[in-house]
Amino acid sequence: MTDKQKKVLYRIIATALLYAVLLVMEHIVKPAFMEQWYVTLVLFLIPYFVIGWDIMYKAVRNISHGQVFDENFLMLIATIGAFVVGEYSEGVAVMLFYQVGELFQSYAVNRSRQSITQLMDICPEYANLEEDGKVSQVDPDDVEVGSIIVVKPGERVPLDGIVIEGESMVDTSSLTGESVPRRVAKDSEIISGCVNGSGLLRVKTTKEFDDSTVTRILELVENASSKKAKAENFITKFAKYYTPVVVIGALLLAVIPPIIFGGNFFDWLQRACIFLVISCPCALVISVPLSFFGGIGAASASGILVKGGNYLEVAADLDTIVFDKTGTLTKGEFEVNELLTADGVSEAELLEAAAYAENFSDHPIAASIKRAFAKEGNEIAAERISDVKEVAGHGIRILLDGAEVFAGNEKLLSDNSIAAVPTEKPGTVVYVAKSGSYMGCVIISDTIKPEARQAIKSLKQAGVKQTVMLTGDRKKAGEAVAKELGIDTVYTQLLPADKVAKVEELLAQHTDGKGKVAFVGDGINDAPVLSRADIGIAMGSMGSDAAIEAADIVLMDDDTTKIAKVVTIARKTLVIVRQNIVFALAVKAFILILGAFGLANMWEAVFADVGVSVIAILNAMRMLRVK
Amino acid sequence: MKKKFKLQDLDCANCAAKMEDAIKKIDGVQDATVSFMTQKMTIEADDARFDDIMKEVVSVCKKVEPDCVILM
Numbered sequence: 001m002t003d004k005q006k007k008v009l010y011r012i013i014a015t016a017l018l019y020a021v022l023l024v025m026e027h028i029v030k031p032a033f034m035e036q037w038y039v040t041l042v043l044f045l046i047p048y049f050v051i052g053w054d055i056m057y058k059a060v061r062n063i064s065h066g067q068v069f070d071e072n073f074l075m076l077i078a079t080i081g082a083f084v085v086g087e088y089s090e091g092v093a094v095m096l097f098y099q100v101g102e103l104f105q106s107y108a109v110n111r112s113r114q115s116i117t118q119l120m121d122i123c124p125e126y127a128n129l130e131e132d133g134k135v136s137q138v139d140p141d142d143v144e145v146g147s148i149i150v151v152k153p154g155e156r157v158p159l160d161g162i163v164i165e166g167e168s169m170v171d172t173s174s175l176t177g178e179s180v181p182r183r184v185a186k187d188s189e190i191i192s193g194c195v196n197g198s199g200l201l202r203v204k205t206t207k208e209f210d211d212s213t214v215t216r217i218l219e220l221v222e223n224a225s226s227k228k229a230k231a232e233n234f235i236t237k238f239a240k241y242y243t244p245v246v247v248i249g250a251l252l253l254a255v256i257p258p259i260i261f262g263g264n265f266f267d268w269l270q271r272a273c274i275f276l277v278i279s280c281p282c283a284l285v286i287s288v289p290l291s292f293f294g295g296i297g298a299a300s301a302s303g304i305l306v307k308g309g310n311y312l313e314v315a316a317d318l319d320t321i322v323f324d325k326t327g328t329l330t331k332g333e334f335e336v337n338e339l340l341t342a343d344g345v346s347e348a349e350l351l352e353a354a355a356y357a358e359n360f361s362d363h364p365i366a367a368s369i370k371r372a373f374a375k376e377g378n379e380i381a382a383e384r385i386s387d388v389k390e391v392a393g394h395g396i397r398i399l400l401d402g403a404e405v406f407a408g409n410e411k412l413l414s415d416n417s418i419a420a421v422p423t424e425k426p427g428t429v430v431y432v433a434k435s436g437s438y439m440g441c442v443i444i445s446d447t448i449k450p451e452a453r454q455a456i457k458s459l460k461q462a463g464v465k466q467t468v469m470l471t472g473d474r475k476k477a478g479e480a481v482a483k484e485l486g487i488d489t490v491y492t493q494l495l496p497a498d499k500v501a502k503v504e505e506l507l508a509q510h511t512d513g514k515g516k517v518a519f520v521g522d523g524i525n526d527a528p529v530l531s532r533a534d535i536g537i538a539m540g541s542m543g544s545d546a547a548i549e550a551a552d553i554v555l556m557d558d559d560t561t562k563i564a565k566v567v568t569i570a571r572k573t574l575v576i577v578r579q580n581i582v583f584a585l586a587v588k589a590f591i592l593i594l595g596a597f598g599l600a601n602m603w604e605a606v607f608a609d610v611g612v613s614v615i616a617i618l619n620a621m622r623m624l625r626v627k
Numbered sequence: 628m629k630k631k632f633k634l635q636d637l638d639c640a641n642c643a644a645k646m647e648d649a650i651k652k653i654d655g656v657q658d659a660t661v662s663f664m665t666q667k668m669t670i671e672a673d674d675a676r677f678d679d680i681m682k683e684v685v686s687v688c689k690k691v692e693p694d695c696v697i698l699m
Contacts, residue, residue: 004636058693065690071639106638113664223669228660236644286640286663293664 001107008103015051015096022047023089037086044088052079052095069243074276081273082602085266094277094602101610105286108617112290115624117297123218124158124192130202140192140209151201157194160212161203162187168199175217176303176541176557193217220305220554227308228289231577235288239281246592250275253596267598274595277605278588287580287616294623295573301624303556304566305540311552314535315570319515320506321464321563324499324529325471325478327522328539328560329455329485330446334364336372337427341440348376350440354432355380356400357407360388365428368444395430406433413438426480446473448481455560456486462564462571465515468506470499499529507534520563521547537563573623580616587612629671633698637666642692649687655680668697 001009022043026034033039052075059073067073075098082091127140128150135150140158143149148164151157157170169181172194181197184190190203193214209215254272258265292309299306306312326332339347355373358366359380373380387399394415395408406412407430413420418433420441427445431438456467468489471478478492491502506517519526519533527550530536538551539558548554555562591608594600637643643663650659650670658671672680685697 061693065693067645067691071641113666117665236641239641239644280641282639282641285644289640289662289664 002110005103005107005110008099011051012096012099012103015047015092015099018047018050019089019092019096022092026089041083041088044083044092048079048083048092048095051092051099052076055095055099069247069279071280071282074247074279078273078276078602078605081269081276085270087270087602090602094606097603097606098277098610101606101614105282105610105613105617108614108621109286109290112294112617112621112624115297115621124156124214127158128152128155140212143205143209145205145208147205149203149205151190151196151203153196153198153200155196157190157192157196157203158212158214159192159203159205159209160207161190161205163190163201164204165202166200168201169197171195171197172557173303175213216548217305217556220307220548223307227310229292229309229313229577231313231574231581232288232292232309235284235581239285242281242284243279246275246279249592250279270602271595271598274600274602274605275592277602278592278595278608280609283584283588283609283613283616284581286613287584287620288577290617291573291576291580291620291623294576294620295569298573298623299553299566299569302562302565302569303559304562304569305554305556306566307552307554311535312570312573314516315518315553315566316574317514317516318464318518318535318567318570320466320468320510320517321459322468322470322503322506322517322519322533323487323560324519324521324526325469325473325481326446328520329452329469330448330481332522333447334368334428334444335447336368336442337445338425338443339440340421340423340425340443342421342438345439350432350442351376352378353400353405353434353439354407354430354442356385357396357398357405357432358430359385359398361390361396365430365444369430369442400434403435407431424476426474426477428474428477445477446481448484449560451559451561453485455563458561458564459567460486462567464564464567468502470494470502472496499526500532503529503533507532510534518563520560522558526550537566569623576619576623580619583619584612584616628674628677629669630677632668632670634661634666634668635696635698637661637663637692637695639663639692642695646688646691646695649691650684653680653683653687656684659684 025031026040055072055075059070059076062070063073075095079091079095082094124140126137127143128135129138129143130148130150143159149159149161163184163186165186167185169183170190171181174195175191175193184201192212250272253275254269257263258268292312295312296306296309323329339350341347341350351373354369358369359382384401385398389397391397391408391412394412395406398405406416406418410420410422410431413431413433418436418438420431420438423429423441425443427443430442430444432441433439459467466489467487468491469478469482469487470491472494473492475492478490482490494502503517503519510517516534518535518537519529520537521530522539527546530538530547530550535553536551537553537555538547540548540554540556541558553566588608591600591604595605640663643661647659647661650656650661655673655676656670659669661668670684688695688697
C-alpha cells in the first residue's frame with residue numbers, strides 16, 4: 001500500500017470505531033441527551049467529517065474549476081441528502097462504505113498495474129562499463145558503441161553486443177517467452193533485456209542504448225496503451241453522457257413525483273440520492289482499458305508484442321491468415337534435398353560436378369550445393385576449373401579438368417543439344433551434364449520450420465477458417481510445401497508487388513466487417529503488405545526493423561505457433577471486456593430501477609458504484625492467468 | 628514533436644479520459660493520450676510552441692484533476 005492509501009485506511013478504521021460507538025449509544029445505551037435530534041446530528045457529523053473531509057474539499061475545489069458532475073460532488077450531495085432526510089447513520093455509513101470501496105479499488109488497480117508492468121519490465125538500470133581495466137557502473141544511455149561492458153551473473157544485459165569472453169546460459173524469457181535458457185560463449189551475439197545466468201560475460205557493445213533491442217521493445221509496449229480499442233473509446237464516450245443523464249434523472253425524481261403524486265418529499269429525495277451515487281462512471285471507465293492492458297501484458301509474457309488494444313480487438317475476429325512462405329513457414333535456407341542421377345553416374349560424381357560448376361557463384365542455390373559437397377568431406381580444388389562462363393538466366397558452363405560441364409535449367413542443356421530427363425519433383429532443380437552427356441539433377445528446397453505444421457494446426461483449432469500461403473516459388477514447390485503444412489490456399493510465382501494485390505483481394509472478400517485478415521511475414525520486402533492487412537504480424541528476431549515498425553503484432557522468437565496464442569488471448573480479452581461492460585451496466589441499470597421505485601437503499605447504490613468496479617477489476621486480472 | 632511524460636497520482640480512470648479530452652482541445656496540440664494504466668501522457672504538438680503548449684497542458688490538467696502531477 002502507498003502512504004496515501006495507508007492514511008485512508010487509518011481514517012476508515014477510526015471512523016468505523018466512532019460509528020460503532022455511536023450506534024451502540026443510539027440503539028442500546030440510549031442516553032437522555034441523544035433524544036434531542038440536533039445532538040445526534042452533531043455526534044454523527046464527527047465521524048462524517050473524519051471520513052469525508054477530503055471528499056468535501058475536492059467537491060468544492062472541483063466545482064470551482066467547473067467540474068460539475070464530479071464523483072466527489074455526487075457523493076457529497078447524496079450523503080448530505082441522507083442527513084437532510086434524518087438518516088444520520090446512513091449518511092455516515094455510505095460515505096464510509098464509499099471510501100472502503102475506493103481504497104480497495106485503488107489498491108486493486110495498483111496491484112494489477114504492477115503485476116502487468118512486471119511482465120513487461122525488461123529495462124536495465126545500469127551497465128558495468130570497463131575502462132582502462134576498471135569497471136564502473138554507468139547509465140546504459142552513456143555507453144558508446146564498441147565499449148566493453150561486464151555482465152555479472154544474474155544481471156540484465158543492458159546493451160546489444162557480442163560476447164568477447166566468458167560463457168553462460170542466458171534467460172531470454174522476458175523477451176521471447178522462451179523458458180529454456182540460451183547458451184552463449186565467445187563470439188555469440190547477445191541481446192539486451194536478457195538475464196545472465198551463472199557465468200561472467202565480457203561484452204563488446206554493438207548498439208547504442210536508444211537502438212538496442214530492449215529500448216525498441218519498451219517503446220512498442222509503452223505506446224501500446226495509447227492505441228485505444230473501439231470498446232475503450234465507446235466506454236469513455238458513453239461515460240460522458242451517462243453521468244449527466246443520471247444526474248438529471250435524479251433531479252427529476254426529486255422534484256416531479258412529489259408534485260404529481262404528492263407524498264413524502266424526503267422519500268423521493270432519498271431515491272434521487274441513490275441515483276447520484278450510481279451515476280459515477282468509474283467502474284465502466286476503469287475496467288475496459290484494464291482488461292486490454294491485461295491482454296497486452298499476457299501476450300508480452302509469452303513473447304508476443306501487441307502494439308495496441310485495438311489490435312487485440314481485430315485479432316479476436318481473425319478468420320483468414322496469410323503467410324509469406326520464405327522465412328516464416330520455412331527457414332529461408334536452401335538445402336540440397338535429393339540427387340537424381342542418370343544411369344551409370346554416382347551421386348558423388350553428380351554432386352562434385354555441380355559443386356565445381358557453382359563454385360564461383362554467390363547465389364543461395366549455389367551455396368547450398370557447395371555446402372552439401374563440403375558436408376561429404378570434400379574440398380574444391382580451384383585449379384581444376386578453367387574457362388567459367390555464366391549463361392544469364394540459365395546457368396553456368398565450366399571446364400573441369402578440361403571436360404565441359406553444364407549446370408543450370410533444362411533449357412541450358414537442350415540449347416547445347418543434351419537431353420535432360422525432366423523431373424516433376426518440387427523444389428529448385430539444377431540439371432547437370434558433363435562431356436556432352438546428362439549426369440542427373442540436384443533438387444534443392446527450402447527447409448520447413450519444425451513448428452510450422454503445428455502452427456497451422458493450432459490456428460485451425462483456434463477457429464481460424466482459412467490459411468493462405470504466398471510465395472514467389474514455382475507452382476510445384478509452393479504447392480508441395482502448402483500440402484505438407486496443411487495450408488488451404490496457396491498462390492505461387494508471385495512478385496513482391498503481387499503479394500499486396502493478393503492480400504487486397506482477400507481483404508475485399510471480407511468487407512462485411514466480419515472476419516479479419518492477418519498477414520504474417522519476416523519482413524524482407526513485406527512492410528507494405530504488413531501495413532495493408534487488417535493485422536500485420538512480423539517476426540521479431542529475424543525480421544527487419546522496417547517490418548517490425550510496420551507490423552501490429554511482433555513475435556519475438558519467430559515462433560509461428562504463437563499466432564494461435566495471440567488469437568486465444570485476444571478472444572479471451574474481448575470476452576472479459578464484454579463481461580465487464582454488460583455486468584457493470586446491468587447492475588447499474590437494475591439498481592437504478594429499484595431505486596426509482598424505492599426498493600433499493602444507499603448500500604446497494606454504493607455497491608453498484610465501487611463494488612462493481614472492484615469485481616470488474618478482479619475479472620480483468622484473469623487475463624494474466626491465460627496460459 | 629512527440630513527448631512522453633510521467634504522471635503521479637492519477638487516481639481515476641474517468642479523470643484520465645477527461646484530461647485527454649481537454650488537452651486535445653488546446654490549440655497546437657495534434658494528438659494527446661493519457662494512459663491511466665501506464666500513468667503516462669504522450670503529447671504531440673508544434674515544435675516551436677511546445678513549451679507554451681505544455682504550460683497550458685499543466686493548467687488544464689490542474690483544472691480537471693488537481694491531485695495529478697505531471698513530472699517533467
